[in-house]
Amino acid sequence: MKLTGAQALIKSLEMQGVEVVFGLPGGAILPVYDPLLDSSIRHILVRHEQGAGHAAEGYAQATGKPGVAIVTSGPAATNIVTPLADAYMDSIPLVVITGQVATSTIGTDAFQEADTTGITMSITKHNWLITDADDIPRVVREAFHVATTGRPGPVLIDLPKDVSNATMEWYWPRQVSLPGYKPTTKGHPKMVREAARMIAAAEKPIFYVGGGVVRAHGSEVLTRLVDLTQIPAVTTLMGRGALPDSHPLCLGMPGMHGNYAAVMSMQKSDLLIVLGARFDDRVTGKVDAFAPYAKVIHIDIDPAELGKIRHPDIPIVGDVRSVMEDLLVELEEVRESFRDISLWRKEIHSWQENYPYTYDRSHEGPPLKPQFVIERIRDLNTDDTIVVSGVGQHQMWASQYWRFEKPNMWINSGGLGTMGFAVPAAIGAKVGRPDRTVWVIDGDGCFQMTAQELVTATTERVPIKVAILNNAYLGMVRQWQEMFYDERYSEVYLSPDLPDYVKWAEAMGCVGLRVVDPSDVDAAIEKANSITDRPVVIDFRTDTQEKVFPMVPAGKSNDEIVLGEEGL
Amino acid sequence: MNSEISSIVPIGGAIRTPNEFRHHILSVLVENKTGVLARVAQLFSRRGYNIFSLAVAPTDDDRFSRITVVVDVDTAPLEQITKQLHKLVNVIKISEIDPDDAIEYELLLATVAADAATRAQVIELVNLFEGRIVDVGSTKLTVMVTASPSQLDDFEALIVEYGLVELQRTGRVALQKLGKPTTKRKQMKGKVS
Ligand SMILES: Cc1ncc(C[n+]2csc(CCOP(=O)(O)OP(=O)(O)O)c2C)c(N)n1
Ligand SMILES: [Mg+2]
Numbered sequence: 001m002k003l004t005g006a007q008a009l010i011k012s013l014e015m016q017g018v019e020v021v022f023g024l025p026g027g028a029i030l031p032v033y034d035p036l037l038d039s040s041i042r043h044i045l046v047r048h049e050q051g052a053g054h055a056a057e058g059y060a061q062a063t064g065k066p067g068v069a070i071v072t073s074g075p076a077a078t079n080i081v082t083p084l085a086d087a088y089m090d091s092i093p094l095v096v097i098t099g100q101v102a103t104s105t106i107g108t109d110a111f112q113e114a115d116t117t118g119i120t121m122s123i124t125k126h127n128w129l130i131t132d133a134d135d136i137p138r139v140v141r142e143a144f145h146v147a148t149t150g151r152p153g154p155v156l157i158d159l160p161k162d163v164s165n166a167t168m169e170w171y172w173p174r175q176v177s178l179p180g181y182k183p184t185t186k187g188h189p190k191m192v193r194e195a196a197r198m199i200a201a202a203e204k205p206i207f208y209v210g211g212g213v214v215r216a217h218g219s220e221v222l223t224r225l226v227d228l229t230q231i232p233a234v235t236t237l238m239g240r241g242a243l244p245d246s247h248p249l250c251l252g253m254p255g256m257h258g259n260y261a262a263v264m265s266m267q268k269s270d271l272l273i274v275l276g277a278r279f280d281d282r283v284t285g286k287v288d289a290f291a292p293y294a295k296v297i298h299i300d301i302d303p304a305e306l307g308k309i310r311h312p313d314i315p316i317v318g319d320v321r322s323v324m325e326d327l328l329v330e331l332e333e334v335r336e337s338f339r340d341i342s343l344w345r346k347e348i349h350s351w352q353e354n355y356p357y358t359y360d361r362s363h364e365g366p367p368l369k370p371q372f373v374i375e376r377i378r379d380l381n382t383d384d385t386i387v388v389s390g391v392g393q394h395q396m397w398a399s400q401y402w403r404f405e406k407p408n409m410w411i412n413s414g415g416l417g418t419m420g421f422a423v424p425a426a427i428g429a430k431v432g433r434p435d436r437t438v439w440v441i442d443g444d445g446c447f448q449m450t451a452q453e454l455v456t457a458t459t460e461r462v463p464i465k466v467a468i469l470n471n472a473y474l475g476m477v478r479q480w481q482e483m484f485y486d487e488r489y490s491e492v493y494l495s496p497d498l499p500d501y502v503k504w505a506e507a508m509g510c511v512g513l514r515v516v517d518p519s520d521v522d523a524a525i526e527k528a529n530s531i532t533d534r535p536v537v538i539d540f541r542t543d544t545q546e547k548v549f550p551m552v553p554a555g556k557s558n559d560e561i562v563l564g565e566e567g568l
Numbered sequence: 569m570n571s572e573i574s575s576i577v578p579i580g581g582a583i584r585t586p587n588e589f590r591h592h593i594l595s596v597l598v599e600n601k602t603g604v605l606a607r608v609a610q611l612f613s614r615r616g617y618n619i620f621s622l623a624v625a626p627t628d629d630d631r632f633s634r635i636t637v638v639v640d641v642d643t644a645p646l647e648q649i650t651k652q653l654h655k656l657v658n659v660i661k662i663s664e665i666d667p668d669d670a671i672e673y674e675l676l677l678a679t680v681a682a683d684a685a686t687r688a689q690v691i692e693l694v695n696l697f698e699g700r701i702v703d704v705g706s707t708k709l710t711v712m713v714t715a716s717p718s719q720l721d722d723f724e725a726l727i728v729e730y731g732l733v734e735l736q737r738t739g740r741v742a743l744q745k746l747g748k749p750t751t752k753r754k755q756m757k758g759k760v761s
Pocket of ligand 2: 443
């Protein structure tokens, strides 16, 4: 069967089981958009290619399937660079297809030419420039394989226009042959056994649970591991939900804005059992002073993470779920010799009791406390609600105050910290999981970066709900300027009224609401929950002064954690 | 190229201070595909690793090329460098070659000022290093020497006295010595994610 390159691409995507792609057409990708008309694949037309990339990320995180985006060459390719970098940092499987100028004009500064593979080399797991239409099925197959196996991540296929137009004889490769790509998934049995012994003997062990556990679908095994060992676990920003927050041994988020018990349990620990986490600086604070008494068992699918920041006493390369399963078996064997760690649990429990997250709950009347708004959205929704956040104070409060009971319910930009992530990512999540309610907790600054995608949401009937915690500031930056730059505020004021978020929402076909008084919070949330045919945006007027606590100042040791205003 | 003697720039040993303790040789077998060298080079620059020298050439199997790269382990632990390299999909195998246990060669091309007064001395020096005169001009000679990198350092230091017009070195290529115990040769299998 003869197909054009473009037809072969679409057919290859169908063969991979792709149901939805996010994109926006243009010159170099035009040939691909024609066979798309005849395909079963749903195309969501975004308003900016960054939106396509983030939507694909949200889709991937909500469904566990790779997200796919198709955009044209040059400016479209550069517009999707941010989502690629974001997905690379947070290990999100993404397949991005970019158009490219015809092979004969590559290198001549042709119209809308950019060196896409060169630009994206360091922010993709791998990328391909296809120069022969015959290669299309093979490359698509390889691309999905690389994106979804090992440590997941984004890949990119650059497709020149003449290659899309060329004809080829259709085939579908039965297998992938990549001699240099062989992820290790099974943990070394001897190392696993040693790890079990070390865990059994530890006096102050802690599970340090990262996003890898979520990616590996390891929540259920993790819960069994925690139940068996009765060892408390911290869940990082990317790992929130890997262990239910309601689990008595779940300590929640560690790190720069983590709670005292989570931070201190790592600082005082004698054994960190690191599961799919990577010692991010936002978790460790000053590395030399991080968990100074702890031995380290580090389990990760990416060998390069082992020893990158902290030397592991027991390094185990492998899929974290598979290794946890093996570890469970080994731990059962040494069960009798488990050391009694009830004192350690008691110590941690007293930290939890004495230093929970706090804010002024007695505060009445405007402005709203942002934490209060999040708590109300949380309590007026079920555990099956997907929460998507932007980057800033509101993100930290969302992670602190939401109660995550299941994995893949919390979608945020952790590693790259990309403002503007939330609205498009939420669209992708809702497209992937139409059965779930999707709430965005966004900042006023973040919202303004990608809000136009609400036009996409309205057009495509993707009824997401957006809570803007409108503090009229680039709040997180304001907080740093207040605390570390003598309250010298430089370029952080945004205005609460400009833009008028309600009118803006309405102009984009959404329902727009504004809440100023705490007594109106519930009604607005309930109204939003009741609207299912279009997106809703709520402009919550929140307290400009509110700061995120606790806080470990950047570059300081975690021991110097500041609990609140008084600690300054 | 300005042929005035006054334009001669010393490109001698002064700019190269080899420190064999810091420098490790990695022999990296890669797929012979476009852009592979760029991937390797970009990885080094993005992660802040220093390359001391780099040579790339096809192998007997035309599906593969071999990159011989001398890395500066002061900028990052060798283990981290090899692990990051392994993450490149086109990297098949990485062998670390212990300098004590390696056959290392490098090629040097140099154009040297050599007038009637000095020509004989230059030729003698080249002969001492078993090199060859590959081009002859009225006041200059172009010479080629193939030797170990440290011998080339010596040659460079000596030849610079006569006035270097231009100098090119290829960077070393290396292979494991034969018939030696293999314990010193660490081989890291392709673990990738
Ligand atoms: C694209 C991008 N630019 C700049 C920043 C730096 N930055 C981090 S948080 C923040 C403020 C975010 O403001 P807003 O969305 O209003 O959230 P708030 O902190 O007020 O809750 C900024 C500017 C960033 N993370 N991403
Ligand atoms: Mg704000």
